[in-house]
Amino acid sequence: MYLEMMLLTDGRFRIEGKYTSAQAGLGHLAVSRVDVVFLDMDMPEMNGLEAGEHIQQLNSDIRIVYITAYSDYAIEAFEIHALDYVLKPIDPDRLAKTLHYIERSIPVREVKSFGNWRVRCFGHLSFDGSVGNERQLKWKTAKARELFAYLLHHRERWISKDILLETLWPDYPKDKALTYLHTTVSQIRKLVKEWQGQISVEYALDSYRLVLDGILCDVSEFEQATDKESAITEQNRLFYENIIALYRGDYLEGYDYPWAETLRSNLQERYLNFVIRIAAYDMEHGCERKALERLHFAQQKAPYSEEICRLVLTSYAQLGDYASLNRHYEAFVKLLHTDLGIEPSQETISIYNQYV
Structure with missing residues (x-):
């Protein structure tokens, strides 16, 4: 593995x-x-x-x-x-x-001509190549983008026509919704034609699926790497840093797709747990500033996380930067009080008192 x-x-x-x-x-x-x-x-x-x-x-x-x-x-x-x-x-x-x-x-x-391409679902839906050239696909309609994303979301599993109609066109009569589905599938097929068959929408037994042949998916890579919690070492640290770098934003960020919410939350939780682990490793090995950079980005995703707050405080303490430590703690206390009407936990308060 x-x-x-x-x-x-x-x-x-x-x-x-x-x-x-x-x-x-x-x-x-x-x-x-x-x-x-x-x-x-x-x-x-x-x-x-x-x-x-x-x-x-x-x-x-x-x-x-x-x-x-x-x-x-x-x-x-x-x-x-x-x-x-x-x-x-x-x-x-x-x-x-x-x-x-x-x-x-x-x-x-x-060697396939598009073998080095990756489809990005963290942040906005896009493709990029091995030399860093990113491409936003020019979707003809918002529904074409959503259908592509929905099929991609199911990782090459067959999705029945009825489920697609209920999910993407729930408010339309079935005959009209079918017309929209066929038109949208046609739009996607034309858009991905340049990938020479490495991206295809297949149809069989009243079901559709999206097939990626030799094109990576950042979510699949991220999930496989985070499925097993192996210890972070100097030998695999670079690998895990590359995995963290895949997370450029929340899953399908900016798209209001109700069907994506569960996976979005799950992936964010995985990411935050992973950042906490690698930040703790950085702090143990004298890389507090690198840990702070990761933690500040993670706290934007989970602003009320006391575990992240405690790690930030510890990093500042290890650096001897008590002014930043105080500012961060005071801002965190104010945020909890203003947004949630609560105080930090006793564990967080004790760590802060210990450092100051």
């Missing part, structure tokens, strides 16, 4: 599957076209060298990268044409070299 997160953050490659069973992985390779396999050496059913031989028999064009804690097998690995051999724990800089090798080894015809 850690390797998957690093690959998704890099953005050049698409994950076709991941398995803890060598047999299941070989079954996938037997029916799917895959360019690269990252393979462990120590596995229960067969070791990595045996699995590598099976992979070569299935398709000799598949590149194999061994990732293992054991260096003893390196020579044998390269004898079966392994592309690279990376030792655990994985160093991000070392993995970057491996990914460069992979990219050079894949023929140009296999």
